[in-house]
Amino acid sequence: MKRRDVLALLGTALALPFPARAQSQAGPRRLGVLTVTAADDAIGQTRTAVLLEALAARGWKEQDNLQIDWRSGRGDRALIGRFAGELAGLNPDILLAIGTPSVEELRKRAGTTPMVFAVVTDPVGQGFVESLARPGGSVTGFTDFDGPMAGKWLEMLTQVTPKVSRVRVVYNPATAPFAGLMLHTIEDAGRALGVAVEAVTVTDAASIAALAGRTDSALLVLPDFFTLANRARLLAAVDEARIPAVYWSRSFVEEGGLMSYSTDSAEQMRQAASYIDRILKGAKPADLPVQNPTKFELAVNLKTARALGLTISPSLLAIADTVVE
Numbered sequence: 605m606k607r608r609d610v611l612a613l614l615g616t617a618l619a620l621p622f623p624a625r626a627q628s629q630a631g632p633r634r635l636g637v638l639t640v641t642a643a644d645d646a647i648g649q650t651r652t653a654v655l656l657e658a659l660a661a662r663g664w665k666e667q668d669n670l671q672i673d674w675r676s677g678r679g680d681r682a683l684i685g686r687f688a689g690e691l692a693g694l695n696p697d698i699l700l701a702i703g704t705p706s707v708e709e710l711r712k713r714a715g716t717t718p719m720v721f722a723v724v725t726d727p728v729g730q731g732f733v734e735s736l737a738r739p740g741g742s743v744t745g746f747t748d749f750d751g752p753m754a755g756k757w758l759e760m761l762t763q764v765t766p767k768v769s770r771v772r773v774v775y776n777p778a779t780a781p782f783a784g785l786m787l788h789t790i791e792d793a794g795r796a797l798g799v800a801v802e803a804v805t806v807t808d809a810a811s812i813a814a815l816a817g818r819t820d821s822a823l824l825v826l827p828d829f830f831t832l833a834n835r836a837r838l839l840a841a842v843d844e845a846r847i848p849a850v851y852w853s854r855s856f857v858e859e860g861g862l863m864s865y866s867t868d869s870a871e872q873m874r875q876a877a878s879y880i881d882r883i884l885k886g887a888k889p890a891d892l893p894v895q896n897p898t899k900f901e902l903a904v905n906l907k908t909a910r911a912l913g914l915t916i917s918p919s920l921l922a923i924a925d926t927v928v929e
Contacts (some may be wrong), residue, residue, distance in 0.1 A: 700876055739890055847913055868897075
């Protein structure tokens with residue numbers, strides 16, 4: 605090759621931005637994604653689409669400069685553990701863990717591989733990070749819960765006519781180890797609002813169906829991937845009991861639930877993409893603070909309210925982001 609051709613080739617390489625030059629030398633980077641929901645679940649599909657869009661906006665495109673290995677646990681803890689082992693064995697550059705069980709299982713198997721989490725409650729209390737401001741280690745991400753939310757859920761049920769005086773708080777202790785944090789806030793709010801609060805655990809289809817047997821109280825369903833995976837059963841039990849209920853995800857309202865107050869999980873995927881981008885470009889998870897949610901959404905299903913013979917406070921409807929007519 606002539607000297608001028610060599611210089612021309614070098615000039616072309618140096619003109620490329622650094623990520624492009626690194627990519628040409630090293631090949632595609634590898635991202636492992638583990639989520640609790642099923643791959644064909646509507647929520648999971650929305651999150652996947654938002655994540656891919658947000659990554660592409662930062663220059664990371666699947667099947668181009670980013671190889672993504674997807675694993676969906678379908679709400680099955682044993683399957684989530686198996687998939688976590690599979691992803692760790694692929695030696696990814698970075699991991700994305702969606703939901704508490706995903707984080708727990710990947711942490712057991714992935715060593716010091718950088719990890720970003722999303723839709724996770726109380727990561728400090730669960731030992732995932734040292735603190736929100738200084739995560740330490742190789743894990744950081746985005747939470748789906750802010751303290752006042754729990755009180756807001758109960759307050760929403762007091763804005764329903766006929767008046768609610770008793771509320772059962774529903775969760776699965778095996779998949780929601782953070783429930784105590786929320787229950788404390790809800791019980792405090794109950795005392796202030798004059799509402800009796802009772803914790804009720806659900807662990808299988810039978811315990812969910814049993815919820816239909818109590819018509820003397822409203823329901824408050826806590827954030828929990830078990831309740832999300834079993835939302836059809838929960839909605840059926842609530843419909844049979846004909847009682848008001850508030851949920852932690854808008855998906856329940858879209859499928860017939862009465863009300864929800866939640867963080868925007870699509871926004872969490874966008875934020876997760878920003879951290880994945882920064883880590884792939886050299887940032888350390890320990891230097892990226894865990895972020896609490898800043899975007900919330902309130903949804904009300906007026907069709908369900910009418911079917912149950914309920915009236916929703918006009919003041920609550922006025923601030924709702926989504927109203928299903």
